[in-house]
Amino acid sequence: MSPLAATIVKELRLLRRDLHGLALLFILPLVFILIMSLALQDLFASRAGHLADVLLIDRDATPKSKLLQEVLAKNEAFGITRQPAPKDLKQALRDGRFAFAVEIRKGYGSSLEGAPAAKAPPLVGLTVAPDTDKRTEKLMLAALGEATGLQRTQQLIQFLPTEDPFGYPIDPPSIEAPAIDVAYAYVPAKPGDAPSAVQQSVPAWLVFAIFFVSIPFSNTFIRERQLGVQKRLATIDVGPVTQFLGKLIPYFLVNQAQVVLMLAAGVFLVPLFGGQALQLNGSPLALVLLSAAVSLAALGLALLIAVTARTSEQATMASGLGAIVLAALGGIMIPKFVMPAGMQAIADLSPMACMPAGMTNLGIMMPPSAARTMAPRPEAMVA
Incomplete structure (x- = not known):
């Protein structure tokens, strides 16, 4: 028997003596495959192509608020469900069906028609479910801010001149999106409580x-x-x-x-x-x-x-x-x-x-x- 073959036989005999350690090499990954696959199946399960489900509540019921609904519905990352506000909004989020609740408050449409007030209260509210991660929350905030900002820009730009008195084009001014009131499904709901x-x-x-x-x-x-x-x-x-x-x-x-x-x-x-x-x-x-x-x-x-x-x-x-x-x-x-x-x-x-x-x-x-x-x-x- 060659030295290499003898060495291989020796190691195989040593492995046979340590059957517990050898079994660990197979049992441990098998157990982890079972546990991790079962534990993460809901996290990786398809939500009909959506990253998160969103409950949309329109308390304003104006053409502007309906337009905002349409803009949000076009975002493929989020599944929008329109329905009246439940009696307990935070409890509805705790139940786990929705990751967010977007509330278009009364007066949203009229607020877009004039110049934004310096200290106007937020007319768009976002309530975050307890189990929603920060990454998804930031994506939702970005999508909501983009939709409201685009709507305000389109509303105001039609009243602005496109040329100066000498006929040169004027760049439109930067317009801030309407403020969004963020809350969490804890009591009391404050951003710092997440x-x-x-x-x-x-x-x-x-x-x-x-x-x-x-x-x-x-x-x-x-x-x-x-x-x-x-x-x-x-x-x-x-x-x-x-x-x-x-x-x-x-x-x-x-x-x-x-x-x-x-x-x-x-x-x-x-x-x-x-x-x-x-x-x-x-x-x-x-x-x-x-x-x-x-x-x-x-x-x-x-x-x-x-x-x-x-x-x-x-x-x-x-x-x-x-x-x-x-x-x-x-x-x-x-x-x-x-x-x-x-x-x-x-x-x-x-x-x-x-x-x-x-x-x-x-x-x-x-x-x-x-x-x-x-x-x-x-x-x-x-x-």
């Missing part, structure tokens, strides 16, 4: 980091079991409860240090790179209890892996795979709100989903006006 990227990312990746404590925890547990450390400690009257607490408390403190460091990064570090600073509101006690519950859930998973795995390699593989799969299921890698309803129900089963949802519902990561009144029970994550 959730930012840092408010979405910090709790998600914080809980992901917390659950990776299962790797060092399970490895040290197995190593001590193999060396007989636990039996030696028992001979000097160190009981199992003391041993367990002595191992649990240090890793619990490490998790709390992670919470403090990651929150501080969101508050102080992200703005240094041009990002939006993290807003921390709500009860500090609620944050402490929530982080403690998440830490206990992570340590519970680590203990389960430690008592079931036979070797450190198995524990490392199970810890990493478990953390990644729970993150994919729990809305860490993919925001939960873009998942279909069935996947959202499955995401609630992942303990990693509890911290982002809890920090939002407790008002910790959201502006005070957007905080919810209901919160998940932290003790449910430990059970």
Whole structure:
């Protein structure tokens, strides 16, 4: 047998001895294909060729407002649905059918006939659904601003002279588009209340980091079991409860240090790179209890892996795979709100989903006006 063939045979034998690691190369991508495909199917599903669906409400009912409707309807990026205003516009957006609601207010047509007032109230309103991303919102604002600006320009340019007294053409003056009142489907609705990227990312990746404590925890547990450390400690009257607490408390403190460091990064570090600073509101006690519950859930998973795995390699593989799969299921890698309803129900089963949802519902990561009144029970994550 040639040296090359012998080397190949040797490596194949080594791979055969590590069937768990070999299986991971196939199981992990297969699991991710299934999870990501199901979680993102609604996001990538065709909306009849439209980027977003728009509810159009015409309270003015004038030729000018109807012309604006026609201009918006020609934009292929948005699907326009004309209907009377619902009783609760923001609740209609929260239901998820529409990404935007455009409201042409009373007096829009008459405002185009004269010179724009210096402090005229906006006569076009745009309400944004909670799950609409910023990129789509900017595209909608641009389309709406272009349509209203074009309409005002066409209205005013017919009253302007096209030539000066000497017969030279005059360039038309730049005309600002009518102001657009932007609101969000939160209460109260202010542009500053929209959730930012840092408010979405910090709790998600914080809980992901917390659950990776299962790797060092399970490895040290197995190593001590193999060396007989636990039996030696028992001979000097160190009981199992003391041993367990002595191992649990240090890793619990490490998790709390992670919470403090990651929150501080969101508050102080992200703005240094041009990002939006993290807003921390709500009860500090609620944050402490929530982080403690998440830490206990992570340590519970680590203990389960430690008592079931036979070797450190198995524990490392199970810890990493478990953390990644729970993150994919729990809305860490993919925001939960873009998942279909069935996947959202499955995401609630992942303990990693509890911290982002809890920090939002407790008002910790959201502006005070957007905080919810209901919160998940932290003790449910430990059970």
